[in-house]
Amino acid sequence: MSTSFEPYAPVSTAVAPPAISIVVPIYNEVESLTHLIDAIATTMQGHRILYELICVDDGSTDGSTDLLKQLVRDRSDLRAVLLRRNYGQTAAMAAGFHHAKGRAIVTLDGDLQNDPADIPRLLAKLEEGYDLVSGWRKERQDAAVTRLLPSRIANWLIGRVTGVKLHDYGCSLKAYRSELVADMNLYGELHRFLPALAYIEGARIAELPVLHHARRFGTSKYGLGRTIRVLMDLFTIFAIKKFLTRPMHAFGVIGLGSIALGVLFGLYLTFLKMALGQSIGDRPLLILAVVLFLAGIQLFSFGLLAELCMRTYHESQNRPIYRVREVVEPEADS
Numbered sequence: 001m002s003t004s005f006e007p008y009a010p011v012s013t014a015v016a017p018p019a020i021s022i023v024v025p026i027y028n029e030v031e032s033l034t035h036l037i038d039a040i041a042t043t044m045q046g047h048r049i050l051y052e053l054i055c056v057d058d059g060s061t062d063g064s065t066d067l068l069k070q071l072v073r074d075r076s077d078l079r080a081v082l083l084r085r086n087y088g089q090t091a092a093m094a095a096g097f098h099h100a101k102g103r104a105i106v107t108l109d110g111d112l113q114n115d116p117a118d119i120p121r122l123l124a125k126l127e128e129g130y131d132l133v134s135g136w137r138k139e140r141q142d143a144a145v146t147r148l149l150p151s152r153i154a155n156w157l158i159g160r161v162t163g164v165k166l167h168d169y170g171c172s173l174k175a176y177r178s179e180l181v182a183d184m185n186l187y188g189e190l191h192r193f194l195p196a197l198a199y200i201e202g203a204r205i206a207e208l209p210v211l212h213h214a215r216r217f218g219t220s221k222y223g224l225g226r227t228i229r230v231l232m233d234l235f236t237i238f239a240i241k242k243f244l245t246r247p248m249h250a251f252g253v254i255g256l257g258s259i260a261l262g263v264l265f266g267l268y269l270t271f272l273k274m275a276l277g278q279s280i281g282d283r284p285l286l287i288l289a290v291v292l293f294l295a296g297i298q299l300f301s302f303g304l305l306a307e308l309c310m311r312t313y314h315e316s317q318n319r320p321i322y323r324v325r326e327v328v329e330p331e332a333d334s
Helices: 030-046 064-074 089-099 116-126 142-160 180-183 190-200 224-243 248-274 284-316
Strands: 020-026 051-059 078-082 104-107 132-137 172-176 205-210
Touching: 020 030, 020 089, 020 116, 030 051, 030 064, 030 116, 051 064, 051 089, 064 078, 089 104, 089 190, 089 205, 104 116, 104 180, 116 132, 116 172, 116 205, 132 190, 142 190, 142 224, 172 180, 172 190, 190 205, 190 224, 224 248, 248 284
Parallel strands: 020 051, 020 104, 051 078, 132 205
Antiparallel strands: 104 172, 132 172
16 A cells, blocks of 8 residues: 655665654563564565664563664664653653654554554555554454453443544554644553543544454453543543643632632522521531532632643643644735
């Protein structure tokens, strides 16, 4: 499949920067590492695409680090970014994005379950005008109970919350335009939510079925324990999507509602005391009215503080609250 990216040339002899940066997070993948790098090189050279391969070693302890150092000495298309300790896949991907020089960035796992042969197809789809193309492991080769079922539930939930309907959020095989990821700051487990973050930035997103192989070496680094972390990050994404530039709309509305209820209950109790002469000192409603009023004041204050923090965040980084896709101007008179 042909693409409009520049022809392949060895990195050491190329004058122009690489058209494609391939980012691979590595954590204890010493058995699969050489096979993966050879498969990527075969695919990219076969399609004559100028590329660089960036392997980010996320604190491996099985010899992957030493093997990477050796491979870098023997290859001109490979760079290794060695992290000081194990930070997690999100941090490893962020490091790879930071060091990437290509016009497009492709990410995939280092365990050989993603197939590098799918990379040209993702790039071709990207060239149709999309900003992000996400792989879909339609025939996924993983355990049904511990991996497939939780993944399907997570994909449905993430799609409902974020508004980005993808079959497979967890597939690491994705292609991005470099300018899209340049403004993304990743924390926690947010690599799973990159399509949602891209959607917030106004990206055009497509999904493409890709191959998925059974794991040949080692064991999976993922388990059911990461579900809680994913859920916490999902709440973060929801808050960013809804209230990133207007936090007062979240805290302020709830705060004003709480104040209004507190005042309403207070007026009702005042009526009972003043007009009907009833005792209100031992009524739970009095405590509820006071709590609602004070909580409303606090929430409203949080909204003001969050609004100031957001202004500082955007202005200190000179970060606009909008993204321009293109500017169309009339042609100059000839």
